[in-house]
Amino acid sequence: MNRTYEVMFILRPDLQEEEADKLVTSLQTVATQAGAVLRKTERIGKRRLAYYVAGFRDGNYVLFDMEAGSAAVRELERRLRVSEPVIKHLVVRTDELEKRFQKDTRIREARARRKPATPAPAPAEQTAPPEDSAPAM
Secondary structure, three states: OOEEEEEEEEEOOOOOHHHHHHHHHHHHHHHHHOOOEEEEEEEEEEEEEEEEEOOEEEEEEEEEEEEEOHHHHHHHHHHHHHOOOEEEEEEEEOHHHHHHHHHHHHHHHHHHHHOOOOOOOOOOOOOOOOOOOOOOO
């Protein structure tokens, strides 16, 4: 059963651009050979890390958005773990989030259809007491 995943990994900042491209394309081919369908590959670029990871303060971020089975995800994670230029990686299943978002959208649309938007009531004007009436003593 294919599910949707986001795979984020961080490459060493001192890695040459050609080597980084070669690594990203090799990981793409590993994923597609394992049965994954890559919907989007995004090279986010060099960013500052929140803390030191493997002695580095910066890293080059790469994001894969893909539909895959569990075997393809396991193989990609294995390759990411043994690849030296990858200093950190994270795989997140996003299909449940998409389902929840679509459900919330349907509920909001149904509520909007049920009751029309009512205009806010106008603020009441404060009236001053009549001047000719004197306060009782």
